[in-house]
Amino acid sequence: MHLLPLTADHWPSVRAIYEEGMATRNATFNTAAPEWEEWDRGHLVHSRLIAIxxxxxxxxxxxxxxVSGRCVYGGVAEVSVYVARAARGRGVGRQLLAALVASSEANGIWTLQAGIFPENRPSLTIHAAAGFREVGRREKIGQHYGVWRDTVLLERRSSVVGISEAPPAAAPTTVQYTTR
Structure with a gap:
């Protein structure tokens, strides 16, 4: 298996995998996949990967x-990782998440967060293996198919980007991100 940047040309396959995740009812609150243009606008232009x-x-x-349009959160992003049903349990998610972490740090992201349904044990496991820690549980945060659902809030702080123990030598800079 190898990883490549995700582009608009990959959208039909990416969308199908997203729909397989939605069908589990434990991957996302979304109940329908967006069109490419909407998905593209909602994601950072960097750190988009596919597994082949x-x-x-x-x-x-x-x-x-x-996670926000406010500049102070420019180094904070939310993670999405989806694996095709036929490829689950083969390490695809772990490899994607490890590469996503590396790409995020190369692009100035200091905090990654994920909101995961507590029933999605495989996702919780791969995030923990990638250095995410549980920071809380959001009880009955939203309805999904008419049922109130909890999410486990996970966070991974970079050890190479962002906060340091020593005060900055110069004025701090703001990390900018761009969405389409």
């Missing part, structure tokens, strides 16, 4: 979304 199988099929994807 040895058979040259897209078997997973990962991307980052901004």
């Amino acid at each position: 199988s040895p058979e040259q099929e897209i078997v997973g994807w990962a991307a980052l979304s901004p």
